[in-house]
Amino acid sequence: QVQVVESGGGLVQTGGSLRLSCKASTRTFSLYNWGWFHQAPRKGRAFVAAITSSGSGTSYADSVKDRFAISRDDIRKMVYLQLDSLKPEDTAVYYCAIVTRRNSTWSPLLNYWGQGTQVTVGQ
Numbered sequence: 001q002v003q004v005v006e007s008g009g010g011l012v013q014t015g016g017s018l019r020l021s022c023k024a025s026t027r028t029f030s031l032y033n034w035g036w037f038h039q040a041p042r043k044g045r046a047f048v049a050a051i052t053s054s055g056s057g058t059s060y061a062d063s064v065k066d067r068f069a070i071s072r073d074d075i076r077k078m079v080y081l082q083l084d085s086l087k088p089e090d091t092a093v094y095y096c097a098i099v100t101r102r103n104s105t106w107s108p109l110l111n112y113w114g115q116g117t118q119v120t121v122g123q
Contacts, residue, residue: 001025001026002024002025002026002098002110002112003024003025003026003112003114004022004023004024004025004095004096004097004112004114005022005023005114005115006020006021006022006094006095006096006114006115006116006117007020007021007022007023007117008020008021008117009093009094009117009118009119009120010118010119010120011120011121011122012086012119012120012121012122013121013122013123014086014087014088014121014122014123015085015086016086016121017082017083017084017085017086018082018083018086018119019080019081019082019083020036020080020081020082020083020094020096020117020119021078021079021080022034022036022078022079022080022081022096022114023076023077023078024077024078024079024096025077026077026098029074029077030053030074031053032053032098032099032109033050033051033052033053033098033099033100033101033106034050034051034070034072034079034096034097034098034099035047035048035049035050035051035070035096035097035098035099035106035108036048036049036050036070036079036081036094036095036096036097037094037095037096037097037108038090038092038093038094038095038119039092039093039095039116040089040091040092041091041092043092045095046061047061047105047106047107048060048061048064048068048081048094049061049064049068049069049070049081050070050099050101050106051070051071051072051079055071055072055074058070059101059106063089064083064090067083067084067085067086068081068082068083068084069081069082069084070082079096081094081096083119086119086121087121088121088122088123089121090119090121091119091120091121092118092119093116093117093118093119094116094117094118094119095113095114095116096114097109097110097112097113098110
C-alpha cells in the first residue's frame, strides 16, 4: 500500500518560486519512477514531471521545461518539485504519484492520489 503526503504549496506572485515536497510511505520507494501532476480549476489532471527510479532520468511537460526541476531522496522517501519563474497558468493543485511510461507518455501506475498541495500564482 502506498500513501503520499504533498506539501509546500502556497500563494506567490508571478516570477516567484516554490518547492513542493512529497513524502511517501511505501517500503519499495526506491524501485519506482515518481512523478508530479497538476489539476487546474475546471481541468483534468495533467502530467508535470517525472524522475526515473535511478534518479538519472527526468522528463517534463513542455509548459514547465526550464522552469521546474524534479528530484528525489530515496533515503528520506521524498520527491521534490522546484518551481521557478511561476506563471498564473501554473495555478493548480499538485499531486505526486508512482508513474510508468508507455509510448512516451507518463501516467500514474496506481489509482491512488494524495490530498495534493495548492499552488496559486498571482498577477
